[in-house]
Amino acid sequence: MAEHLLKILIVGDGNVGKSSFTHRYTSGQFNSSYKMTVGVDFSVKLLHWSEREKVRLQLWDIAGQERFISMTRIYYRGALGCVVMFDVTNSSSFLNCLHWKRDLDSKAMLPSGEPVPCILLANKCDLPGRVVSAESVDGFSRAHGFITWMETSVKENRNVQEAMRRLVQDILSAQ
Numbered sequence: 001m002a003e004h005l006l007k008i009l010i011v012g013d014g015n016v017g018k019s020s021f022t023h024r025y026t027s028g029q030f031n032s033s034y035k036m037t038v039g040v041d042f043s044v045k046l047l048h049w050s051e052r053e054k055v056r057l058q059l060w061d062i063a064g065q066e067r068f069i070s071m072t073r074i075y076y077r078g079a080l081g082c083v084v085m086f087d088v089t090n091s092s093s094f095l096n097c098l099h100w101k102r103d104l105d106s107k108a109m110l111p112s113g114e115p116v117p118c119i120l121l122a123n124k125c126d127l128p129g130r131v132v133s134a135e136s137v138d139g140f141s142r143a144h145g146f147i148t149w150m151e152t153s154v155k156e157n158r159n160v161q162e163a164m165r166r167l168v169q170d171i172l173s174a175q
């Protein structure tokens with residue numbers, strides 16, 4: 001039985017739903033959660049990926065430390081995948097995804113030198129006050145090298161498992 005250990009980052013502006021996403025994804029399964037003193041929330045999820053493969057995910061949630069620049073290099077080190085999240089009712093959280101993607105690409109890369117696979121998540125799609133269109137997200141995702149993008153609602157449990165499955169698939173095929 002092969003076991004992969006994958007460090008995955010969850011980044012994005014404050015209040016877009018990152019902690020809720022991590023909690024939603026990991027709860028109900030075996031997981032342990034551990035609050036580090038620097039404020040990074042580190043959760044673990046074990047996936048029985050196939051008959052021959054287990055995947056142990058380490059999910060690093062930036063946990064309210066979005067402006068705490070000095071810890072970012074430690075945070076990014078060894079990352080094999082990334083979720084960039086924004087809130088569809090908050091246009092600045094969408095615009096800031098460019099910052100998050102560039103920051104990631106400037107501080108982390110795969111051992112092969114390729115960029116870290118990154119999925120773009122348009123969260124809170126259950127809310128009525130949407131200000132970011134699907135067309136603009138699609139264009140942005142293609143222009144900036146995301147593997148794909150998906151609409152999610154952590155609240156209604158829409159696309160949470162699907163998004164992580166897609167990201168893990170990409171990470172494993174990049175290895």
Ligand code: GDP
Binds near residue numbers: 064153
């Ligand atoms: P973080 O700062 O990015 O970690 O964001 P949180 O996970 O703390 O979420 C911020 C707020 O948005 C909380 O009140 C959540 O309950 C709420 N929230 C998170 N995801 C969703 C969602 O998909 N839909 C709605 N309506 N609210 C959400």
